[in-house]
Structures are given as structure tokens and as C-alpha cells.
Amino acid sequence: MKQIANVHIIATGGTIAGRADSAAATVGYKAGELTVGQLIASVPGLDKLANLSGEQLCNIDSKDMKEAIWLQLAQRVEEAAERNDVDGIVITHGTDTLEETAYFLQLTVKTDKPIVLTGAMRPATAISADGPMNIWQSVQVAADESAKRRGVLVVMNGQINGAETVTKINVNALEAFQSPGSGAEGVIVDGKIFWQSQDITDALSANKMKFSIKNLTELPKVRIIYGYVGGDDGLFVKAALQDGARGLVYAACGNGSVPEKLAGLLKETVASGVPVAIATRCGGGVVVLSEIMTATNGFIAAGTLNPQKAKILLQLALTKTNNVKEIQKIF
């Protein structure tokens, strides 16, 4: 008899575990209601795909995800990945902050086993709920040898995206997640996985790059400042600094376009020892800064990372060093 893989499911809540009063409701529901056991039971034949175990870490709407929960989750994922009787891990999660959790795990969890995050856009009680198929496909990816050494993956709506590139691009559609620029790593069609990217990492060197969170009880405070017309008075920069921010991410309107009025304050911020990463609100492209902005002013270019992911990398970089040049290298 063919051996099937062992997949451990960690449930955290979200719409995938959401319940509404009516089967037609896709908005007025409560996220984080079903338990991990109920989620597993809702997918017919899942036990034939893999030997399953499950745990409930929390049961929340992911708008309420906390960095303290990330620290617990990363530890639980790593512990599960170290077990000989676990071949892959699936994490069920709300979609609103799923990309952030995925990227945090990507930067912190040392393993070469598949780690897959999934969620749903329709609550579990809806007609044509997308959760069960997403769970099925996630377990399938987590159980597959070919998904090893690909970093943390997000499986939704038949697409497999990488944690670093994926972002939620639609608030209603089932195809809510995409990787602008790079595209999906793979797709799942008719129960088969088709990889579109051959981007397999060397697990040893990838793991060496990971940040250790073992002794952390909280992450350094980093705030995102959003760029927009009329938002150049520095109010939020000053408030963030007063509140003890150890780093800032500026979500510029374009490629590194810091308004003249704000540039002075941000330069002073860097000079005072608080690093500033420049990302973009554009949703695509690579932020590349001029020599003057990096070498002279000490700004950090976020590259392809969106502001919310640049924030996570800056937080973790700050656990190692405050040195702007070092942090520029990490980015």
C-alpha cells in the first residue's frame, strides 16, 4: 500500500473558519468560529490524502493578528517541523494579514519541509465556500516532496505563491492573492501540482539567513508612514518617534519619492539612529534609490517588498543591529 505523508494543521481562525446566519452571506459573518477538527471534517476524503493531526493556536479574525502570536506560531511551526512524524505543515489563517504572517514565518522558521498558509474569501457556511478546496490543495502541497525547500508558500484558489512576493490584491474575489511582478510559483489543476518556477533554495544556506526569535518576547517597534498629497507635514513621523519607534517604513507615492518637506525630518531621523526604509504604495516594481539617498542620507531601499513586509524585515533586522549599513545589506 502506498504510504501517505503526515501533515500537521495549525488553525488560527479567519473567514475559512467563519460562520454566517445565511448561506448567501459573504460579508456579515463572524470569522474564527470553527475549530481545527471541524475544518478537517469539512473536507471530504482529506484523510486519504495525508495522515492528519491538528492544533488550534488561536481563533481570530486576522485583522486582530498580533506580533506576540507570531512569535508563538513560529515556535510551534518549527517544533512541528522538527518532528520525524511530520512531513509538512498547513496553517489556516484569515486573509487580511495572511501575507504578513507568511513572510514572518519565512524569515524565522528553519526547516526544509513545506509550510503552507491558506485561508478563504467566503465563510464556511456559504454556498460554494472556497475553504474546503483551499484546505485540500494546501494539504496536497504540504504532503508533496516537490514543495520542499521552496520557503513558506501560500495556497489559495488553485495558485501557489511565495511568501515574499504574495499579496492580497482584492477584497472580495476568490482570486484574492497574487504575486505582482514574479507571478505564481505554481498551480494546482485536477489534483496535480504544476510548478512554474524552479526556484528551489539550498536549505542550509537559506536557514543560515533566518532570524532567531528564540529569546524574543516582542519585536522592535517599527511604524509605517503612508505617503499622499497633504501628508508631508511630518505629524505621524514625529508621533511615531515620540512613541519610541526604533525604525520607520515610508510608503512612498512612487519610486523613493519622498516629499521635499518631509525629506529633512526623515534624514534627521536616520541621523538620530532610527533607520528609515523606503517602500512604495504602488503595488508593483522595485524601489531602487539614488546614491545620494542611500550613501549620503542613509535611507534603505525596500526593493520589491511592500510596506507591510518591509516593516517585518526591518523589525527582524533591528533584533540583530542598529547599524544602517548592516541593515541596508540585510535588505
Ligand SMILES: NC(=O)C[C@H](N)C(=O)O
Ligand atoms: N477572508 C478573510 O479571512 C478576512 C477576515 N477578515 C480575516 O482576515 O480573518
